[in-house]
Amino acid sequence: MKAAHRHQDTQSIGTLKSEGQPSPKRRPVRTYLAWLVVACLLPCAIGATGLFYFEYQKGREQLAKDTTQTARALIQAIDNHLLLAKALAQTLSTDEALARGDLAGFHERARQVIALSGLGTNVVLRNLQGRQILNTAIDYGKPLPASHAPEQTQGVFATDKPTVSDVFTGPVLKRPIMSVDVPVRLGGNTVYALGIGILPEHFNTILNNQALPSDWIVGVFDKAGTIVGRSHLPDKFVGQKLTPELMEALGRKSEGVIDGRTKEGIPSIVVFSRSKATDWGVAIGISRTSVAGALARTLTMIALGAAILFCMSLLLAAYVGRKIAAPITALTGPAAALGTGSSVSVPDLPLKEAHEVSVALDQAQAALMQSKEEARAAAERVQLALAAGAIVGTWDWNLQTGRITVDERFAESFGIDPSLGRTGLSQEQVIATVHPEDLPDLRVAIAEAISRGGPYSREYRVRGTDGLYRWIEANGRVDHGVDGTPLRFPGVLIDLERRRAVEAERDRAAQLLRAFVDAVPGVVYAKDRDGRLLVANQGVTDLVGKPPEAYLGKTDIEFLDNKEQAAIVMATDRRIMESGRPETVDEEISFSDGRKAIWHSIKAPFRDAKGQVIGLIGSSVDITARKQAEAALHERTDEVAHAQLRLQMALTAGRMGVWEWSPATGEATWSSQMFEILGLPASDDGRTRGELFLAMVHPEDRGKVDAALARALNSGSDFEAETRIIDTDSRIRWLLIRGNVVSQIPGRPERVVGVTVDITERKEAEQALLDADRRRNEFLAMLGHELRNPLAPITTAVQLLELVGDQPERRHAALQIIRRQAEHMARLVDDLLEVSRVTQGRIELRKENILAASAVFSAAETVRPLVRQREQTLDLDVPTDVDLVADQARLIQVVANLLNNASKYTQQGGHISVRVRAAGDDEEWVEIVVADNGPGIDGELLPRVFDLFSQGTVTLDRSRGGLGLGLALVKRLVELHGGTVRAESAGPNMGAVFTLRLPRVDRRQVPRNLAVGLPARAIAPTSFLVVDDNPDALEMLVMLLEADGHRVGRARDGEEALTVARRFAPRVVLLDLGLPKLDGWEVARRLRADPATAGALVIALSGYGQASDRERSRDAGFDDHLLKPADIDAVYAAVAAHKERRNAS
Known part of the structure; x- marks a missing residue:
């Protein structure tokens, strides 16, 4: 084309010279001037046009070259996707479930794998006849379409090799789709063809992720030339054939540039490249309008300026005539220089018309410079468009000369002088900044690629101009000549730094999750929506008695021996996932050896990013021992059983905090629960110092914790310790600490990750159980003593009756002893039953309006014999006008109990007083205060003086008697009245004060009840x-x-x-x-x-x-x-x- 232009220029010049020769005919000076103007302006216009056209052609060639590199990179990405799909299909073809004929299990696994991989849409399994055996797009067990064996499936069975299909309409999805098919070998024979279906949307996504210029139309096509993916209007054109001119070009060569039209009919420069590995290709259409727009505008301006200048020159030539010959001659040199594109300086001429011509030459020079600037800007825009994608550099290696040319971005990535990259570098100059650890393998990979030819891809680290190493991926292709000689090695660079950072963070999170799961006590697990176990810790292995491979990926009913039990567990899991709400359940587990256990489980639904429930997570703790302890206590007495049951029900699973600590730096990261357990304000990012926790450890436990931590760090083993801490409120709390030492290099621990569990409630519960057992033993000892006391005189009286014969006085005395002691035993049993009824709320109060004095006097009369016997004084300060609403019999019982206790525990000759008064701002309460000057109440006993079986110091002879029931009965009866009772003691030998506080209401609110008399002892004979x-x-x-x-x-x-x-x-x-x-x-x-x-x-x-x-x-x-x-x-x-x-x- 350039030769043709030079030939045309030569012809034009020759024509001008022949026409410029003098002829016998004389012409006016205006004619010569006009010819002179034409001679000056026409070469300039032609030269400017040719120069711009040359720049346009050069920019178009560079654009085509760069676009070809982009097309190669895109087809490399398409090849990678197809090869990954092939690798995934080959992996699935060896799946264990498929090998053993478990098609249902394989269907589920294939559906999960294809969904997680993102490489395709569905998995199809066909037999030798080409019929579908399984399709993950259809639920397992549902009918499958009876379609004929597609061509790619026949190719798999015929060649026993993987195949990549063209686009076809799927019989299930009824949409254009392609597939990557691999043979499935069982017993050495190919029995199935397994295919992964890939919708065009996957290829559209690959194109869209490249961030190519918006006015580029990019398409992916298969071996038959059918469009598979497209950046513009994919729904309209996917499944159609390429344009005829592109199909014709593909028939001649696998890569090139043509002028054609897109499917929309847009005139475009079409760059295409076809893969040798899959025979698929990529075509990129760039509108000729966008490329030629700048050229058209510049040519229009030049043409318009030239026309105006030409007309003005002709007019001026006709006007000045003979006077312009010399000035025009002076302008010949500048005009010629302007035609060559050189910068010119026009002389200042006295002739006005000549001066105007010089001005016009200046304008032409400015227009020419503007054209050059616009061409340079167009080239920069092309480079910016290329920079917008994921590609961070390109190279072209001439294998004949050994020189490598690179663009500026490549030079920046490799720390190379950009000027050297344009002139050409040697291989050693280019790879000099590759990381030393990656360089040997890179040399081998380059040598192998040059030797075999075809596509090339390699990931390695390289040092940029900033001195930092970054991960890049180099993708290229080695072109061989027909004789196998390596010719060219072009390629592109892709930045992998962000992907590497994401992968590293993902691996760290997975490691932290694994450490957390292993450190959590009990059983921790995660299941999918169908109940299959996905994640489990060592506790699951210990519970089921089977290795992880026996239960991972399976449901409870598949790996548990007790199917009925497994069905109950799965029903609970389904209910939680369907409701979307967490639950706490107690589940009974039966073992093969007949043992049974109860597990306390906390289960919650697991959701995806969209909030949809996709599974279940849970943790379980064996509470069999706790349940057995509750049952054992329940078998003894109702009171102790109820107390212990309430205690066990009050115990809940301790809170857990997750932490990570660096031994080298002392830095730590805590979860919000960790801060809460320690009573510390949480930081925004959870970062703190490990010393902060160690400073809170109880001084008596600090050595134990430090020793356990040192052993774990030195041996790399797990860390576990139980310790006390002193929180910010000066309270002592018990913690269970478990952790795992994480080391990349053996013997050099990098960090410790683990959990901290607040076990304060458990420790307190254990102490409470010991106290309850001690009180039970004391109660049983006291009960035995109280029962034996009346039994001894009864036994003696019976023996006396057997000996006295006819001695009425002695017989009567013995009978009286038996009666009194029997009544005493009956009262003991009645007291026990009474406490049981009152504490369980099974009594009904008969409230009435009564005088407090009446109840107090009656109670005083009840205990007066005991007071008199112990030579004590009883003072009553009781007004007779204070009334209240109460059950009189129960109130007498309460006051009598307090007076009886005061008399028993006050020394011989002591003092007891009772005071009644109205209290409160409106005198809405009645207070009854019973005080004595006895030994008082021990400080340790005072907080639990109203507990069942609680007693003061018991003497060896148990002379004070009692079972420790009286004050518990008092407290419960007062509470049933809506009142309160409190005990106070100033110290040893300072006596005790008991204060009853009961509500008081108007007399008219409750009618006074009449007492019903008991019947006479005897009745008529019957x-x-x-x-x-x-x-x-x-x-x-x-x-x-x-x-x-x-x-x-x-x-x-x-x-x-x-x-x-x-x-x-x-x-x-x-x-x-x-x-x-x-x-x-x-x-x-x-x-x-x-x-x-x-x-x-x-x-x-x-x-x-x-x-x-x-x-x-x-x-x-x-x-x-x-x-x-x-x-x-x-x-x-x-x-x-x-x-x-x-x-x-």
């Missing part, structure tokens, strides 16, 4: 049937009834009772519940069903007197329920009450 399997109890009750003149029948079991009842027809039946053969409830039901005994009064006798026991007796048909041992007065009272109810009805 007939009784007494049934009891205890012979002694039976005979004693029969003798008492017969002594009062009643007819009495007797029976010792349920069947005998029914027989005697039918024969004897008693009016009253006293029936024990715990009978042999037939129990009391069944006997009562049969008595009610028999017409001969249906009208009898049936009274239950039992040692159980709870509300539920009385309710069961009523349901069985009993008229009343009495506690054993049955007092004869209680029997007569029940008979009398029944008679009154019958008469009233």
Whole structure:
């Protein structure tokens, strides 16, 4: 083309010279002047136009060269994506689930892998006939399309090698799609073809990620020339063929530049490159309008200026005529210099017209310089457009000459002088700044690439102009001649620094997560939406008794031996994931050896970035020992069992804080929970100093913690310690610390990561259990003493009765002893039952408006014999006009208990006082104060003086008696009234003061109740049937009834009772519940069903007197329920009450 231009220029000049030769015809000077003007201006215009066209052609060639490099880089990225997809497909083809024929498991794993990889859309498995066996785009088990074997699948079976398909319409998705297919070998034979489907959107994403200029139209096409991905209007053109002219060019060569049109019909410069590895290609269309726009504007300005100048020159030539010959001659030199593009200086001419011509020459020179500047700016814009992408440099290596030319960005990345990069460098000059650790392998890789030819890709570190090493990726292609001689080695650089930084941060986070999971006590795990275990710590392995490979990737029902138990666990997990709310559950685990355990589990749904639930995370702790301890305590006494149950329920899992500490720098990073545990304000980024924690360790534990930490750092082993700390409020808290030492180099620990658990509540609970056990033992010892005390005189009295014979006085004395001691034992049992009922809230207060003085006086009379016996004084300061709403009997019981305690614990001859007063701003309270001058209350006992079984110092002879129940009963009864009670003691031998505070209301609010008198002891003679399997109890009750003149029948079991009842027809039946053969409830039901005994009064006798026991007796048909041992007065009272109810009805 350049030769053609030179030929045309020569012809033009020759024509001008022949036309300029003188002829016989004489012409006016205006004509010569016009020809002179034409001769001057025409070469300038032609020269300027040619020069700009030359610059345009040079810029177009550079643009085509750079765009070709970009196309090569893009097809390299496409190849990488396809090769990664092929690698993923080959990996899946060897999956264990597929090898053992578990298609359902393989379907799930393939679906997860393809989703996580982002390399494709679905995975398809075909058999030798080409039919789909599995498709992750369709749920497993659903029907699959009956499509014919595609061409790529046939190629896989025919060649036993991987294939890359062209674009086709997927039978499932009904959209354009391509696939990478690999053979699946089982037993040495190819039995399946496994394909990964890739939608055009994946290639569109690759194009869009390159940040190419917005007016470039970039497309990816397959072997058949079908468009696979496109940067503009992909939905419209994906699946269509390339333009005919591009298809024709691809038929001739695999890479090049053509003038053509895009699919939209836009005239463009089309740069294309096709991969030798996959035979796929990339085409880039750059609108000719955008490239030629600057040229068109400049040519228009030049043409317009030249036309104006030409017209002005002709007019001036006609006007000045002969006077311009000399000045025009003077202008010939500058005009010629301007035509060569040189800078010229036009002389100052006296002739006006000649001066105007010189001005026009100056303007032409300015226009020419502007054209050059615009051409330079256009070249800069091309470079800026290239810099906007991920590419940070290009090179071109002439393998024939050994010289390497690089652009400025390449030179900056490699720390090379840009001027040397333009003139050409040797290989050693270029790689001189490569990191020494990467240089040997880089040399080998370059030599191999040059030897084999084709694509080249390598990641390594290089030192830039700033002296810092950065990771880059070099991608290129070695071109060989037809004889195999290496010719060229062009390529591009891609910055990998950010990707490397992200990968390093990801690895660090994964390491921290692994350390945290391993350090957490108990069991920690994560499951997917279908219940398959994804992450688990060592606790899971210990729990299930199987290695991780036996349960990871499987559901509970797949790896647990107890399927019923596994189904319950999975149902709980599904409920939590469906509700989206965390839960705390206790789960029972059964082991293969018959053992059972209870695990306390905290489970919560796991969500993705969009907030969708994708799985479940949880932690579990074995609480079997705690549950067993609760059950063991429950078997002893109801009171201790309830107390211990409340204690166990109050214990919760301790808070946990995560931390990381650098032994070298002392710097630490704490989670917000760690700051909270220590009672410290959290920093914004969690950073602090490790010494801050060590300074809070209790001085007695500091040596132990330092030693454990030193052992872990020296050996690289795990770190664990239990220690006390003193928090900012001067409170002592217990912590469990566990950590892992992280070392990149053995013996050089870099950091320690772990968790801290607040176990203060557990430690306090352990101490509380020890205290409760001690109090239980004290209570049992006291109970034994209190029970043996009455039993000893009873036993002696019985022996006396056996010896006295007919001595009435001694017999009467022995009987009185037995009566008193039996009543004492009954009161002990009543006290125990009373405390149980009150503490469990199973009593009903009968509140009425009463005078406080009435209750206090009654209580004083109750304890006066004891006060008199101990020679003590009792002072009462009780106004008679203070009233309140209360249950009078219970209030008497409360005050009597306090007075009884005061008398027992006050020395012989001591002083006791009772004071009653109205309190409060509106006198809305009544205070009853009981004080003594005894030994007082020990400081350690005072906080728990109202606890069950709590007592002061017990003497060896236990002379003060009691079971430690009285004050607990007082506190509960006062609280049921809505009041409070407090105990105070100024110190040893300073006495004790108990203050009751009860609410007071108006008299009119509660009507006064009338007391109901008890029936007389004796009733009219009648007939009784007494049934009891205890012979002694039976005979004693029969003798008492017969002594009062009643007819009495007797029976010792349920069947005998029914027989005697039918024969004897008693009016009253006293029936024990715990009978042999037939129990009391069944006997009562049969008595009610028999017409001969249906009208009898049936009274239950039992040692159980709870509300539920009385309710069961009523349901069985009993008229009343009495506690054993049955007092004869209680029997007569029940008979009398029944008679009154019958008469009233």
